[in-house]
Amino acid sequence: MRLPMWNSPHAVTALLLASLAGCAGAAGSSSAAGPNSAAQSEPGAQSLSARVIALIVRETGAPEERVTPKARFVEDLGLDELDMIELVMAMEEEFGIVVSEEDFESLVTVADAIEYVRTHMRP
Known part of the structure; x- marks a missing residue:
């Protein structure tokens, strides 16, 4: 008997990403004019x-x-400046972007990070 594909690491990752996408969509839809509202329509x-x-x-x-x-990265997620630097470095590597010092200071919320990646990623 063959086991279902859900035991595959790729299937679990896909399920996790789909779950996160649903959570992000639900959170973004609760605010009519939040920073994520325009992004959800794209x-x-x-x-x-x-x-x-x-x-x-x-x-x-x-x-x-x-x-x-x-x-918020600091207040809600408990990140300190070193955590933020490591996170931004991971974002730069993952999405092929460069975050300047000025822009680094503007990344306060998860929505800020999502919007920053969206506007600075090359198509």
Whole structure:
């Protein structure tokens, strides 16, 4: 008897990303004019949001239920400056972007990070 494909690491990853995308979409839809509202209407925006959220969870070890677009890195997720530097370095590597010092200071929430990646990623 062959086991279902859910025992595959790739299937588990796909399920996790789909779950995170659903959480990000639900969190973004609760605010009518939040920073994520325009992003949710763009094609592929939800998958990018899910990728950024998955990266944040992986790099920070923060519980995934706390990593929502409105979550603040320092106050809500408990990151310090070194954690933020490591997270930004991971974002730069993962998405092929460069974050300047000025822009680094503007990354306060998860939504800020998602929007930054969206606007600075090359198509």
